[in-house]
Amino acid sequence: MSKQLTIILATSLALLEQFQGALSPSATASTAEDRSKNANANANALGLLSASSAALKAQVTKLSLLAINSPFTHSAVTGVLRACNDSVLPSLVTAALLVTPAEYTKAFHSEVLLLVRTTLTEFTTLVQQVKGIAEKKDQAKKDDPKKKEEELSKSEKEAATLAAGRVWDACDTVTEVATKGVVGFVMRRVEEWRDLVKDAVDEIEDWDPEEDDDGFFDDLMGGDKADEADEADDDDEEGDDEENAALQEEKKSTLRFLKPVMQVYPAIVTNRLKKAGDAPLSSTGGIAKLETLMLNLQSIPEQVDEVAGALYEGNASKSAKYLKKIQKCASQAVETVTPPWDSAGGAEGETPAEDKFTVWSRTWFKVMDEVSKSIDAESST
Ligand SMILES: *[C@@H]1O[C@H](CO)[C@@H](O)[C@H](O)[C@H]1NC(C)=O
Ligand SMILES: *[C@@H]1O[C@H](CO)[C@@H](O)[C@H](O)[C@H]1NC(C)=O
Numbered sequence: 001m002s003k004q005l006t007i008i009l010a011t012s013l014a015l016l017e018q019f020q021g022a023l024s025p026s027a028t029a030s031t032a033e034d035r036s037k038n039a040n041a042n043a044n045a046l047g048l049l050s051a052s053s054a055a056l057k058a059q060v061t062k063l064s065l066l067a068i069n070s071p072f073t074h075s076a077v078t079g080v081l082r083a084c085n086d087s088v089l090p091s092l093v094t095a096a097l098l099v100t101p102a103e104y105t106k107a108f109h110s111e112v113l114l115l116v117r118t119t120l121t122e123f124t125t126l127v128q129q130v131k132g133i134a135e136k137k138d139q140a141k142k143d144d145p146k147k148k149e150e151e152l153s154k155s156e157k158e159a160a161t162l163a164a165g166r167v168w169d170a171c172d173t174v175t176e177v178a179t180k181g182v183v184g185f186v187m188r189r190v191e192e193w194r195d196l197v198k199d200a201v202d203e204i205e206d207w208d209p210e211e212d213d214d215g216f217f218d219d220l221m222g223g224d225k226a227d228e229a230d231e232a233d234d235d236d237e238e239g240d241d242e243e244n245a246a247l248q249e250e251k252k253s254t255l256r257f258l259k260p261v262m263q264v265y266p267a268i269v270t271n272r273l274k275k276a277g278d279a280p281l282s283s284t285g286g287i288a289k290l291e292t293l294m295l296n297l298q299s300i301p302e303q304v305d306e307v308a309g310a311l312y313e314g315n316a317s318k319s320a321k322y323l324k325k326i327q328k329c330a331s332q333a334v335e336t337v338t339p340p341w342d343s344a345g346g347a348e349g350e351t352p353a354e355d356k357f358t359v360w361s362r363t364w365f366k367v368m369d370e371v372s373k374s375i376d377a378e379s380s381t
Helices: 003-022 025-036 047-066 074-098 106-143 154-206 209-221 225-237 238-273 285-312 316-336 357-369 373-379
Strands: none
Touching: 003 025, 003 074, 003 106, 003 154, 047 074, 047 106, 047 154, 074 106, 106 154, 154 238, 154 285, 209 238, 238 285, 238 316, 238 357, 238 373, 285 316, 316 357, 316 373, 357 373
């Protein structure tokens, strides 16, 4: 193998390892704070991120073609690896490190680090394959210097192409996340949580307390046992009816409560995220607001699951407890983004700006007060 190629392969692999270490959560935690003070320098972190991931993708295309085609040209492969080592990889890693939690939210920061680390891992795999190919060709030449260089086998070519494809995918994901930006990322998460809440509410809607009664156990026990159980049931049918009516009522008031909670998600997506652009990043406390928003909207799906569990157990006080938590989270989320982004932190004495969402939020709070009356009664007993 040419000396240069040997050196650049070793350097690239060492650099990749070092960069992956630099992007690990423990490594970035301590440096994040210092960097966050340097706001202007970071303004174009996402631009650099998408440009450098696109550049890596282009280099990877070249590298994989050079690796699978004969003759294997050491100088060309060295050139591509050198470009990666000298500029493409350092830019990518620098960009990732500029996406600080303070300026882009903790969740977005972690997402970017994870995606870039994945990209580096996939690229490492490709470089190792290239190294393997180089070593194999070297050995063949040593064994028989006069023999013409052989083509790689189909499976060797496929392996290299597959590895390159995986780096491309990783690069595309980085580019996409960088292009959509932090608000796009938050919006995607909020939509995921909205779907989880909807699934949980659908499940409650489908639940029939009567059917649930002993049916589950009857099914488990099979025919004979089930008949006996039915006979036993007949004795306290009246008690069952009463219980069923109470459970139906529980179910109804729970759903009445959860309906406005569900509406919070699309209302915030449409009015506060979809057309927000970079406003949250430039407005005072915008990032802190996004953090609060995510924290609250993320915790609601789990709590709705708890409510469902409590309903099935017939534990009304437990259900009320979680509904109150849901109300608190949903209210905080709505409150956080009630002022339009551009009016946030408006001068003292100024009346806060109004828009469709601020009006909507007032109605929403009234509705929540109304639907939570029965819950309040329950949770105070
Ligand atoms: C790799 O890049 C670094 C700078 O990023 C440079 O110092 C080093 O000499 C390069 N290595 C090779 C083999 O080109
Ligand atoms: C209802 O749930 C609570 C936990 O929130 C638990 O402490 C209590 O024992 C449960 N009650 C019944 C009747 O299972």
